[in-house]
Amino acid sequence: MADPSKIIENEIEYSIGNFTGFEMIYDFDKILIYLDVKGKSLFGVDFKIHKGDEEVILKLCNYIVKDVKSCQKHDIDTEKNILLSGPVGCGKTSIFKLIQCIVPRQRAIEIIPCRNIVFGFNHLGYKIIEDYENGGNICFDDLGIEPYGSHYGRDCNVMGEILISRYELFLKSSFKTHATTNLDSKELEERYGNRVISRMREMFNLVSFNSETLDKRK
Template sequence: MSRFDYIYMLKQVEEKGRELYRGDFAIDDIDRPIVMKLIAYFLRDGEVAAKEKLDLHKGLLLTGPIGCGKTSIMRILSNFSLPDHRPFLKSSQEISLEFADLGSDLILKYSRRAFNPYKRMPYVHCFDDLGFEPLVNYWGNKINLMAEILFTRYNLMHSHGMITHAITRLNAAQLGAIYGDHLRSRMREMFNLIAFQPDSRDKRK
């Protein structure tokens, strides 16, 4: 038995969705098992997480069809997270645009410098639309910026417990084609894979 009331928490998620998005926000039946898993993760409910085969030392790779509500659900649930585990959401495309201003320091911003200066705890980052960012120019060479950030955060996961989340509509094979098998194997270590059903309703309509 969990110490949390998941029916109550689901209602709280819907209420927060109505506050942040629209008045008729509701969790569809088809999405409910996914949202329940995410609630367990963000509440750090070890007993339910273990039952759902979620590793609380890993981040989340949230996948699903376009418009199914991946980003909105992640934003809503971050409000129920403990402060030290609350993710900072940013799209991969925005990060690539930042590179024009910061250059290679941008990789450090999201990796070796991504620590709370007072607690020395690593910040949790969530990268949205992973796999759709453009390559960036670095000294005349095209580099995959997100691959560099993910590699560095992977190392920091092992050395400092750094947690990374990502949201994408790509599957594992498609991510492997973009980032290579070397990073794909590390992503298995970094993430709990949570996938919305392919026929999950497009919430934008």
């Protein structure tokens, strides 16, 4: 059986904890070292993990490795999904891509820009919405800033409809529906309405970057 505490990156072995033979005990300090290396590999040599982001990364790591006790300390339910919020450029999408790397044996989470989904709806219509009822682990990226959809003159709040469909999937399956957003709860409610927001509250854990987090793309 392969040791899940060891990850090879560019022919170098990194430890992210200790595997006892039947239990994996993660070490967050070691995880940060590996994530910094992996981040540079994925996003370029200028990538670095900022001290102010470590609390968010810790919560996400605890969630993705299913550390129930640690998640409970941060009021995170491992049965729910993640809504990762924060200001523009704070690194939400990059961090979501990165944390998956510490659990390479888990089913991958596909990260899909919401605007691309709407463009697909404009071209193909309601088939796009139906496609997302069928499963898959997905993170909807930049939720709330996508345009409204229109197919042959019929307007549609595409992501609102998809979120309702994914809520039904959440109730009856183990497939995950995550999202990143720049908007706060009030802005999301204005965008999607109370019906969708009530379902989002039930299916998502909210994990937020500090509102003062710098735009790392500048």
